[in-house]
Amino acid sequence: MQAVKRIGRYAFERFESLFDTIFGVQHNPLYHLGALGWFFYWIVAVSGIYLYIFFDTGVHQAYESVEYLTYTQWYAGGIARSLHRYASDALIIVMLLHLLREFMMDRLRGPRWFSWVIGIAILWLVFACGITGYWIVWDKLAQYVAIASSEWLDSLPLFGQSIARNFLHDSTLSGRFFSLMVFIHIAVPLILLFILWVHIQRMTQADVNPPKALALSVFAALLVLSLIYPAESQGPADLSRVTSSVGLDWFYMAVYPLIDLFSGLTVWAMAGLATVLLFILPWIPRKKTSLAVVDLENCNGCSRCALDCPFSAIAMRPRSDGSPFAQEAVVLSSKCVGCGICVGACPTATPFRRHSALIAGIELSDHPVMQLRQQVMQTSEGLTGSTRILIFNCATGPDLGALRDNATAVLTLSCIGQLPPPFLDFIITRGFAEGVLLTGCREGDCHYRLGSRWSKQRIARERDPYLRERVPRERLEIFWAGVDQSSELSSRLRAFRQRLAQLDPVRAKGRPPDPTEAAAENA
């Protein structure tokens, strides 16, 4: 399974690089698939409300009212109908790509199962919205969909009466049943909206709005498509005739040819099996996560960790240990994915503190800050030359083993956001290296959602904890590299080294932190 994901991830990243070149990193649609899904949902909802104003819900009047909208009122109703249809199709495309991408990027295991499992419910609901939508137009395609769907439903021993019986003849067609379909077509999108909201409940600052320029260009493309190729019906339904050929909307109806080929129960079994398979994917294989742990003695209740956690896994609660601080951080272990971004946010995670006291307010259980400081100091001892570089990368980023040499060391973190900015200060001002290179997942697409964004903002002094002014920025380099960008990363490293060689030498390394200085640094 992990091998499939590795190949899939590489393939996605190749396309992402290409799209970065075409659209720019900020507007690359592959980084905003979920947000585009929301955007298409809203287009469908708004155009649907407009259509409903003129739509006649009677079975014998529905077709005529849609014809009126399409031709007589082409400038508004016709465009709304086309936008409604094309945005629904686009929703399927981005939803399936989003599903595939989250799987290939392995963003579904551990506590992330939640969004995945809710996503499966979304999948079913989106299809239910689309199918009932085609049904209520009551043209030839609707007739085909109505008969095929009800025969498929009849194969389940759930309903007392046959649903397909409704469609034997015009005289058996029940207006009430048709109104039920219209009701379902309105109720299911409302349920979908609620489920979409639940889908992002475990994420802080979920990306639900695509960048303005991307949204505008996508909307313009849908509008142009609506004008040059307006959505039309396929002739009125006529139950006295068997529909010989209809044009299917493959985005919603790809499963229908299977209903014609196999028995209804077989197709239910296939759909059920596919759903169960999707359902168990987050646990194949199981993921062991190292949890964040709060040390109350060192927590001053500043809430930075809670603000920076991308997965809403930290709650601020009233103090429980009698200390004068009002609040304390509490990790909600069922939501914690072990990214360590909270550690990078904690003001007490500073390597300048005395050796014995280096326990931060919040720590990753398998990689405490004291160990990180130890690693920095030991690694630095093994480096030689006048342009020693420490690279920090993420466990989910590309493998950087090939970059290691006498003057270059690589320290791997869970996420680059795990690195507290005072470490950069410590390394450079104490002379443990001449330069530090930060890298991780590709630009605009952090595996843990917000790690690279927060790191950039902390270094730029836009987000607490700030990197101190005294740290010379020319000794820092950032390059977010995807798995297909190893050669670019090597070139960046070479250029960085040349730049460092031009700078004045740094202070000799290795001065161990002393308690008096530590007190001043921490103040």
Ligand code: HEM
């Ligand atoms: C219309 C359909 C959908 C919409 C609009 C949608 C929207 C979103 C949004 C906005 C995010 C947050 C992205 C971020 O800020 O990082 C997200 C994340 C996610 N979605 Fe969806 N989604 C849809 C369908 C699905 C489906 C069908 C699945 C899979 C079965 C799925 C699985 C996930 C997963 C695993 C995450 C990531 C959670 C994480 O990073 O921990 N989504 N989705």
Ligand code: SF4
């Ligand atoms: S950032 Fe550190 S000090 Fe602040 S609330 Fe979180 S654990 Fe406590």
Ligand code: SF4
């Ligand atoms: S490690 Fe910290 S930031 Fe990451 S999910 Fe757990 S609590 Fe949140």
